[in-house]
Every structure is written in C-alpha cells, then in structure tokens.
Amino acid sequence: MSHVLALDLGGTKLSSALFNAEGEMLLPRRTELNGRVGEQVGELIATEVAERMAACVSLGLSLDSIGIAVPGSCNPTDGTVWAPNIPGWDKYPLRDLLRKAGNGLPVVVDDDRACSILGERWQGNAKDVANAIFLTVGTGIGAGILMNDVVLRGAHGTAGSLGWMGLGVDHQEVYAAVGDLEYHASGTGIANAARRQVEASPDYQGMLRGIQLSGQLTASDVFAAYHTGDAIAVQVLDLCVKYWGVMVANLVSLFDPEVILFGGGVFGPANSLLPMIREEARKWAQPLSFPFVKIDGSALGPQAVLYGAGSAALHEKTKS
Amino acid sequence: MSHVLALDLGGTKLSSALFNAEGEMLLPRRTELNGRVGEQVGELIATEVAERMAACVSLGLSLDSIGIAVPGSCNPTDGTVWAPNIPGWDKYPLRDLLRKAGNGLPVVVDDDRACSILGERWQGNAKDVANAIFLTVGTGIGAGILMNDVVLRGAHGTAGSLGWMGLGVDHQEVYAAVGDLEYHASGTGIANAARRQVEASPDYQGMLRGIQLSGQLTASDVFAAYHTGDAIAVQVLDLCVKYWGVMVANLVSLFDPEVILFGGGVFGPANSLLPMIREEARKWAQPLSFPFVKIDGSALGPQAVLYGAGSAALHEKTKS
Numbered sequence: 176m177s178h179v180l181a182l183d184l185g186g187t188k189l190s191s192a193l194f195n196a197e198g199e200m201l202l203p204r205r206t207e208l209n210g211r212v213g214e215q216v217g218e219l220i221a222t223e224v225a226e227r228m229a230a231c232v233s234l235g236l237s238l239d240s241i242g243i244a245v246p247g248s249c250n251p252t253d254g255t256v257w258a259p260n261i262p263g264w265d266k267y268p269l270r271d272l273l274r275k276a277g278n279g280l281p282v283v284v285d286d287d288r289a290c291s292i293l294g295e296r297w298q299g300n301a302k303d304v305a306n307a308i309f310l311t312v313g314t315g316i317g318a319g320i321l322m323n324d325v326v327l328r329g330a331h332g333t334a335g336s337l338g339w340m341g342l343g344v345d346h347q348e349v350y351a352a353v354g355d356l357e358y359h360a361s362g363t364g365i366a367n368a369a370r371r372q373v374e375a376s377p378d379y380q381g382m383l384r385g386i387q388l389s390g391q392l393t394a395s396d397v398f399a400a401y402h403t404g405d406a407i408a409v410q411v412l413d414l415c416v417k418y419w420g421v422m423v424a425n426l427v428s429l430f431d432p433e434v435i436l437f438g439g440g441v442f443g444p445a446n447s448l449l450p451m452i453r454e455e456a457r458k459w460a461q462p463l464s465f466p467f468v469k470i471d472g473s474a475l476g477p478q479a480v481l482y483g484a485g486s487a488a489l490h491e492k493t494k495s
Numbered sequence: 496m497s498h499v500l501a502l503d504l505g506g507t508k509l510s511s512a513l514f515n516a517e518g519e520m521l522l523p524r525r526t527e528l529n530g531r532v533g534e535q536v537g538e539l540i541a542t543e544v545a546e547r548m549a550a551c552v553s554l555g556l557s558l559d560s561i562g563i564a565v566p567g568s569c570n571p572t573d574g575t576v577w578a579p580n581i582p583g584w585d586k587y588p589l590r591d592l593l594r595k596a597g598n599g600l601p602v603v604v605d606d607d608r609a610c611s612i613l614g615e616r617w618q619g620n621a622k623d624v625a626n627a628i629f630l631t632v633g634t635g636i637g638a639g640i641l642m643n644d645v646v647l648r649g650a651h652g653t654a655g656s657l658g659w660m661g662l663g664v665d666h667q668e669v670y671a672a673v674g675d676l677e678y679h680a681s682g683t684g685i686a687n688a689a690r691r692q693v694e695a696s697p698d699y700q701g702m703l704r705g706i707q708l709s710g711q712l713t714a715s716d717v718f719a720a721y722h723t724g725d726a727i728a729v730q731v732l733d734l735c736v737k738y739w740g741v742m743v744a745n746l747v748s749l750f751d752p753e754v755i756l757f758g759g760g761v762f763g764p765a766n767s768l769l770p771m772i773r774e775e776a777r778k779w780a781q782p783l784s785f786p787f788v789k790i791d792g793s794a795l796g797p798q799a800v801l802y803g804a805g806s807a808a809l810h811e812k813t814k815s
Contacts, residue, residue: 248783306650318749322649327642329751329784330626334642336781339748343663344737346778354748355779414664421661428659428674429638429749431649459661459675463568464653 178236179492180227180277181485182220182243183287183478186260186314189216190478191223193236194485198298202230203481213263220269221276228277240281241273242488244290244480248332254284283491287311288335289326290483291473292319295436297486299474306432309479310337312419313439316357319483320430342421360418362394362441365411369397372407381405398444416448420455427468428461438473446472498556499812500547500597501805502540502563503607503798506580506634509536510798511543513556514805518618522550523801533583540589541596548597560601561593562808564610564800568652574604603811607631608655609646610803611793612639615756617806619794626752629799630657632739633759636677639803640750662741680738682714682761685731689717692727701725718764736768740775747788748781758793766792 176195183190185208192203211219224241231238247258254270261267273282285293292301292309301307301321309319316338320327327334338357341350350358358364373379373387382400386392400408423435437449453470475482496515503510505528512523531539544561551558567578574590581587593602605613612621612629621627621641629639636658640647647654658677661670670678678684693699693707702720706712720728743755757769773790795802 320749322642322647322654323645325643325645327750329642330753331751331784331787333781333784334749334751336748336751336784339779339781340745341741341779342661344734344741346741346775350779354781417664421664425660425745428656429640429654430647431651431654431656433650455666458666459659459670461653461656461659461674464649464651464656467651 176236177239178231179239179485179488180224180241181481181488182223182241183290183481183484184216184220184243184245184258184261185287186246189219189223190481191227192481192485193227193231193238194482194489196489198482198485200478200482200485202227203478212261213267216261216264217267217269217272221272224273224276238280240283240488240492241277242283242285242484242486242491243269243273244285244287244484244487245269246287249284249286250332256284281488281491281494283487285484285487286332287480288317288319289328290319290480290487291438292321292326292436292483293486294475294479294482294484295473296321296324298482299479300436300471301434304433306430307434307436308426308430308432309436309438309473310422310442311439312360312437312441312445313362315353315363316361316439318426322430322432337422340422340425342418356418356422360415360422362439365394365397365415365441366392368411368414369407372411376407379407381407383407394441395444412445412448415445416451416455419448419452421459423452423456423470424459424465427456427465428459431461431464432468434469434471436471436473438476438479442472443476496556497559498551499559499805499808500544500551500561501801501808502543502561503610503801503804504536504540504563504565504578504581505607506566509539509543510801511547512801512805513547513551513558514802514809516809518802518805520798520802520805522547523798532581533587536581536584537587537589537592541592544593544596558600560603560808560812561597562603562605562804562806562811563589563593564605564607564804564807565589566607569604569606570652576604601808601811601814603807605804605807606652607800608637608639609648610639610800610807611758612641612646612756612803613806614795614799614802614804615793616641616644618802619799620756620791621754624753626750627754627756628746628750628752629756629758629793630742630762631759632680632757632761632765633682635673635683636681636759638746642750642752657742660742660745662738676738676742680735680742682759685714685717685735685761686712688731688734689727692731696727699727701727703727714761715764732765732768735765736771736775739768739772741779743772743776743790744779744785747776747785748779751781751784752788754789754791756791756793758796758799762792763796
C-alpha cells in the first residue's frame, strides 16, 4: 500500500510519520533539535528522510511523496524558507535539500499555519468544511485560514499573522516586538501578565508567588492556579477571554467561516473557556453569521500540523 | 460591438450604464428610489432594464449579459437578495426578475462589497493585482476582499463585514447596532461624534456649533471644519485616523494584500489623511509585509461598484 512521508519542523523539534491515503498515521516519531542551527537542521532532516525511506523499504511500503511544515514562510517559487526561530534559515533552500534526500520524490514545503488547518480539514474537526480557521495559541498566536477550500497565503505568505491584531487605538511600545494580541493573549503573554501582577501585588500570597520566586512561572501554572480560584490567575485569564472573544468576533466578521478551531499549547488547558469565549465574541461579531459558527477545540492537537504536512504531500502526489 | 449592462442598486438610488469589454462606460445614468420599497424597487429595475435594452437596439449595440450590485447579501443558489436598507427585500427573487426582464440574457447578481473591488480590479487602482481590498467608508464600513483573484464571500456571504471589527476589549451597548469600528469611524460615526462633542463643550463657539443648531451636522461639515483647524473637528478626525490606522494594520496582518483602497463618501474628503493613516498602521501591522502594501484612494470613486457590476456581467457572459 502506498504512503506519504510527513515532517513537522518546529523551533525545537522535528516530528515525522507516514500516512496512507485514508489518513492513518504510521510510525510517528519526534527528534529534539538540541540546539542545532542552520545547516545542521538541514542535515537532521535529510537523515530523517533517509531513515524513513529505508524503513519503508524494509516494511515493503511504497513511498509516493514528502511533505514538510516549517515554522515560518516559504517562497513557493524557489522553495526557500525563512524561519525566524531557526538561526541561519533565511532563504534556506529546503525544497532542493528534500528533493535530493528523497531521491527525486515529489516534495512540498508549506508553513505550519497552513498545515494546521489542512490537517484538521483532512482528519480533524474541519472535515468536509470549505471555510474554516485554525488558531494556534501557544508561544505566539497565528491562524491557518481556509476559504473556499483554499488556504489563504497573501501576497508574501504572511496572511494569518493573527498575533499582530491590534485591539485598541492607543499603541504601546511593548507591542512592537510581537503585536498587541500576542502580547496580551499568547502563552507567553499569559505568563508575563501573571508575573507582572504578582510583582504589583505585595499582599498576594497565592500559589503563583512561590512559582514566581523560583523564576519559572509559565502559562500552565496560571491555568492550574485558575482552577483553584487564585485571584491573579482569574484576573489574568478573564482578560484573556475578552481578547480571545473579540479576536473570534473579528474573524467571524471578516471571514464568515463555518468553523473556528483552537489549538496550540494554550488550548489544551484553555478549552474549558471556549463557552465563555463564545459569549464574549457574540457581543462584537456581525450578528447574521455568528449563530452559525462552530467554535471548537482542535481534534488533532499537537499533531494537526503533521497531519497537514501529510495532506499536502498526498495532494502533491496526486498532482504529479 | 457587444456590450454588457451594469446596474448598481443603493439604498436610495439605482445607477446603470453599458460597458464594452475594454471597460469603456456608455450612457451612465442615475434614478432616485424616491421612497420606493419592496416590489416597487423590483419594478423600477425591470423598467430600467427594458429601457436600456431598447436603447441598445436603437443604437445598434448587441447586449450580452446583465450584472447588478445590491446593498446586502445574495444567495448564489437561488438568486434571492437580502437588503436591509430596502424594506421588503428579504429573500427577494432578484435573479428571476432580471432573467425575465432581460429576456433570458445571462444574469449575475452580486453584493456591492464584492463589486467595489471587482471594479477597481478591472479598471481602477487594483488593475493586475490578485490580492487587494476595497474599503467603503460612508454611512457604514465594509470591505471587498480579493485574494488570489477570487472575491472572499464566506460561508453565508457576509465576509468583509468590516464595520463590526472590535478594537477594544470592553464592549459598549452602542456597538450592538452597527459594530465598534462603524460606530466610531464611519461617516455617520464622525457626524455623531462631532455632535456629542459640541454638546459636551459649552465654551466651544466654532463653526460646527451653528450647523449643530440647524440640526443638520454631517461628516462633510466636520471635514470642512477640519481644514480650518476647528478644535472639535481635529479631535474627532484625529481619533478616526487612529481607528482607520489599526483597521488597515489588521487587514495587512490577516490578509497580506498588495493594495488597500479607500472609497465611499468619506474618502473623498479624507483622502488627504491617507499618509497619516499609513503611519498609524505601521505601528500595529505585521512588519515583514507592511512596507510592501500600497495604500491609496479609489480610482473610480462612487462608480467603482457600477464598474464591478459590469466586470461581473462580462465574466458571466464569458461563462455562458
């Protein structure tokens, strides 16, 4: 039976798996980048491809194509990649590398925003949906946007840069690095807001104080504290629900999608907040379409992007 | 030489013209609705079509198709129209009416947001551009969004409902009717903000005071006052520039377009503010793509939608 090879390159790891045309995943595995940069990351990918191809041979599987998702932007013309979290990957010639490593198999390079929604479209919560948005809320915030069954990419491949959404009219200097929405409502933003609040609350003796003193306060800690009713965690996440609510509303008003899916490291733990996010969004959104939008968590979780790379590879195979 | 018939139905008027394939406009004319509602508007359209067809015959022009833009949403399946500003137009069977009036000529019904960008794509400031947005800022605020040379419509035809964009996290009751952005930064919003400000400023003796007393203060008055340095006009429009700036930034971050065009009754007079809007947007937008976006006024002005209806008719003709 024929398969495709999917790879998901992140800022700190490389995941890979085989998929058949029915979307069944075979032999998933994950390798940490362990500080590799530039050409070393390319070598790791080439090795991974060689090993997976050898595995296919020994298992008697035929391999039809290779798809890879990258944390950045791809130039569809020359197949080069810009990935800000991988030092040295500025116009990195990834497609050429993969073609060589794959012995001439059809190859597709796509960005992780696009792959996230392609994965859910193929085997997740956007099956058979032509207009759907996948929100990744983790270290940063980004959106994979599918309209009329085509992923929106924009003129320079940066469509869906949702973290840069401004939700106010008075700009602050702190937004310059990551954008207003990402500053306030990403995983990083949640941890930073809780840290600032602990520092500004000398009388606060809750559980976040001790974690703060250890220097390791993360968004996960804020969620754990939230479920105990911790005052700072409640304050921080109540504000995030407002940000996520108006974010959802703006996506509904602009794109009129059928489905909006939340994924990334924060959803996960924030999935229980989805009903509150929906109620917040309802206040702001274009009212005709809003009642019809399904707002849900990701079905594939951290593997949505890997599924999407598989879906892209399968489509590339059928093209060639 | 063969032509198409284009119609642009607004809340208060019906415009029409003939176009040839090169985009030359022939015999434009405008009829006021004069309070017509429901079926009366349909009869006006049927009469207009009959008269334009008769004119074509007497001029020896062949007519290939008919396109009409409507101020609302169209159901592409059954050709019915929902137009909130035309009483009685809820699921109004406009396509059937046009087919009958047009003696079976190919007919296309589209919304004015879509037609605005199609017009500029055909004969205006978005010629040969595949990713472009037309902003209509007038009584309300809406966007016609072209991505990969296809107009975004969404699942229910309400994509581009830009006036509903929320630009804050604390919802106010006054946004419920028209949306946050439209409340603050439409023509209606500008006039209302100036009125509120005059009422709240007992010491203000500027030109807007007298107009306010006459009960007829409009956005045009605010622009006229702005150019004389009137304190209230400057305050109101400085705030609008902030709203328009973050609006542009959010469109750049989400869609990554090549061109953003401002039209509608307010641009016009607000075109001189475009450099300020661009500087405001620069603070907020995804920084990689922003430098490449062209921000400009409409080339076709109030006729962009009529051109778009012509472009849609031409495309419909080539399909059939």
